[in-house]
Structure formats: C-alpha cells, structure tokens
Amino acid sequence: MISCRKVKKWMVDYLEGTLSEKEKALFEEHLSKCSQCAQEVKALVKTQRLVRLKVREEMPEGFWTHYLPRLRRRLEEKPLPRLAWRPVPALALATATALVLLVVVAISLLRTPSLNLENLPREVLVEEVMASNSELDYFIAESFEPEEIAQALIPQEMLNSLIDSNQELSL
Amino acid sequence: MKDEDSLLVGRFKKGEEKAFDELMNKYKKRIYYLAYSLTSNHADALDLSQEAFIKAYRSIHRFRGRSSFYTWLYRITVNLCLNHLKKEAKKKEVSFDERIEVAQVDWWSNPKKALKNKELQEDLTRAIDSLPPQQKAVFTLRHLEGLSHKEIASILGCSIGNIKANLFQALQKLRERLKGYVEG
Numbered sequence: 001m002i003s004c005r006k007v008k009k010w011m012v013d014y015l016e017g018t019l020s021e022k023e024k025a026l027f028e029e030h031l032s033k034c035s036q037c038a039q040e041v042k043a044l045v046k047t048q049r050l051v052r053l054k055v056r057e058e059m060p061e062g063f064w065t066h067y068l069p070r071l072r073r074r075l076e077e078k079p080l081p082r083l084a085w086r087p088v089p090a091l092a093l094a095t096a097t098a099l100v101l102l103v104v105v106a107i108s109l110l111r112t113p114s115l116n117l118e119n120l121p122r123e124v125l126v127e128e129v130m131a132s133n134s135e136l137d138y139f140i141a142e143s144f145e146p147e148e149i150a151q152a153l154i155p156q157e158m159l160n161s162l163i164d165s166n167q168e169l170s171l
Numbered sequence: 172m173k174d175e176d177s178l179l180v181g182r183f184k185k186g187e188e189k190a191f192d193e194l195m196n197k198y199k200k201r202i203y204y205l206a207y208s209l210t211s212n213h214a215d216a217l218d219l220s221q222e223a224f225i226k227a228y229r230s231i232h233r234f235r236g237r238s239s240f241y242t243w244l245y246r247i248t249v250n251l252c253l254n255h256l257k258k259e260a261k262k263k264e265v266s267f268d269e270r271i272e273v274a275q276v277d278w279w280s281n282p283k284k285a286l287k288n289k290e291l292q293e294d295l296t297r298a299i300d301s302l303p304p305q306q307k308a309v310f311t312l313r314h315l316e317g318l319s320h321k322e323i324a325s326i327l328g329c330s331i332g333n334i335k336a337n338l339f340q341a342l343q344k345l346r347e348r349l350k351g352y353v354e355g
C-alpha cells in the first residue's frame with residue numbers, strides 16, 4: 001500500500017484526474033483502508049467543486065467606453081522613448097561601466113538564494129526582460145530605464161542571453 | 172488571432188499609433204478580468220491592467236514575436252499583479268485563521284442557485300483572497316483562468332512540482348476557510 005505522504009503528493013493529480021490508471025488504483029486502494037486520507041480527499045473534492053462555482057462579475061458596458069480613453073491619457077502622460085542606441089558621450093562612459101558592473105554583481109548575487117532583493121539598488125531598468133519572471137529578470141526589468149540601458153551600453157550579448165533564458169510559453 | 176496581432180505589432184513598431192489602439196481594444200477585457208481574478212479588486216484591476224498595456228506599449232520595440240503578443244501581454248499582467256499582491260501582503264498582515272462563518276445554504280443540490288447566491292460568491296472571493304500571493308496566483312490561473320500546470324510554471328518561472336504543491340496548499344487552506352460549506 002502507498003503511504004499517506006504519497007497520497008498527499010498525488011492529491012492534485014487525483015483531483016484533476018491526471019493520475020495514470022495504475023496510480024489511481026493505488027490511490028483508491030489507500031483510501032479504502034485509511035479513513036483519514038479518505039476524509040481529506042472527500043473534503044478537498046468538495047472544496048474544489050465549490051470554488052468552481054465562483055462566477056466572474058461582468059463590468060457594465062459603460063465601464064469599457066471609458067477604459068480606452070483613460071488608458072490613452074495615461075500613455076500620453078509619459079511619452080514613448082523611441083530608443084535608439086545613441087552614441088554615448090564620454091562622460092557617460094564611466095557611469096556606463098559602473099552600471100554594467102552593477103548588473104554583473106547583481107547577477108552573481110542573485111544566484112545566491114538567500115539574497116534579499118529589497119536591499120538592492122533599484123534605480124536602473126531593462127524593459128527587454130519586462131515580461132519575464134524569475135527574481136533575477138524581474139530585478140533587472142524593474143531596475144533600468146531604457147535610456148539608461150542605451151547609455152550604459154550593456155553588451156547586447158548579455159541582454160540576449162538574459163532574454164533567451166526566458167522560456168517561451170504557448171497559451 | 173496570432174497573425175493579425177503580428178501585423179498590428181509590426182504596424183505599431185513602424186509608428187502607427189492606431190495599431191496599438193486595436194490591440195488594446197482587442198484584449199482590454201481579457202486583461203482586465205485577468206487582473207481582477209488575481210487581485211479581487213476593481214480599482215487595482217483597472218490600474219494594473221492599464222499598467223500592463225503601458226509596459227507593453229513602452230517595450231514593444233523589444234518584443235521579438237517569439238511568443239504571441241497575447242502571451243507576452245498576459246505574462247506582463249500576471250507578473251505585475253503578483254508583485255502587487257506581494258507588496259500588499261507585506262503591508263497588511265492578513266489573518267489566515269479568520270474563519271468564514273456560514274449559515275448552511277443548500278447550494279449543493281442546486282448549483283444554478285449557487286451561481287446567483289451573493290453570500291456564497293462573496294465568501295468564495297474572500298476565501299481565495301486570503302491565500303498567500305503565490306498560492307493565490309497559482310490557484311487563480313489554474314481554476315479561474317484554466318491554464319495548465321505547465322503554462323503556469325512557465326509564467327511564474329517555477330517547476331511543475333512547485334505548482335502542484337501550491338495548488339495542494341491553497342486547496343487545504345480554502346477547505347479550512349470554507350469549512351461551513353464543505354462539511355455537513
């Protein structure tokens with residue numbers, strides 16, 4: 001007979017019907033002999049069914065007529081930076097090197113799991129990885145302004161490797 | 172449709188503002204309701220869904236079309252909302268032990284009635300809302316948005332095992348919070 005721990009591990013797959021026939025048989029065999037697990041499964045099945053009764057409240061049509069004009073206004077509040085990789089003035093070069101270093105330091109620090117992200121400086125930002133989600137990408141995405149990237153001349157290969165490390169997903 | 176979106180993105184990249192309007196118009200409802208599912212709050216959903224479009228707008232020139240525009244936008248939205256939930260959770264220490272007291276409603280024998288039962292709907296919202304941010308996001312994407320474990324893992328950048336563990340923990344908490352409905 002499989003253990004109670006195994007039952008917990010398989011629970012989500014059981015509830016969603018994705019256990020194999022063999023696993024399902026083992027799972028149910030356990031339930032027939034362990035009333036505690038059987039009770040838990042019963043309650044969780046009910047909970048899952050209950051939560052699926054949640055309906056989404058629809059917004060009135062009037063809400064949508066204001067949505068886009070409002071969004072347009074917000075878009076125009078801050079003009080789009082038509083970012084080109086402009087030539088960097090000599091003065092900016094020192095800052096640029098510092099920023100690149102900061103990124104490199106941030107990357108190596110972030111590989112240490114215990115790092116507290118809140119303590120890192122957040123004044124810089126790469127929108128390139130905006131849509132990504134690991135703590136590392138998020139830090140960089142939220143920490144650089146596109147203009148700053150342009151000035152900082154972060155090596156394109158570095159950006160590319162960051163972007164490529166993000167898996168594509170198909171919804 | 173993906174091809175239509177690519178065309179719109181291409182037109183916008185060439186400077187045609189109206190093409191982005193079309194994209195916003197096409198996805199405004201889906202993105203708004205996604206943000207609403209994740210935050211359970213209309214003011215936040217409005218702000219964060221618009222924020223997602225703004226981020227997409229401002230970084231579109233870097234969008235290379237390796238995923239569809241919608242997938243990319245969806246991902247931006249989920250991450251913005253999750254970040255928001257984490258910030259909020261830090262601000263107010265929610266008591267997860269708070270139990271929802273329910274009068275026994277005969278929802279089970281009549282699911283249609285349950286869908287219209289305002290009290291039940293409010294209790295469900297409160298229960299889901301009380302989950303820790305990560306569990307709430309995973310649970311919402313799975314059960315309200317209907318995404319697969321793999322898709323959720325990819326969006327949130329964690330393993331499928333991690334997603335399953337989050338779903339299990341979320342369900343256990345919900346069971347506890349919705350005791351009045353589930354038992355009896």
Ligand SMILES: [Zn+2]
Nearest residue numbers: 004034036037
């Ligand atoms: Zn057991």
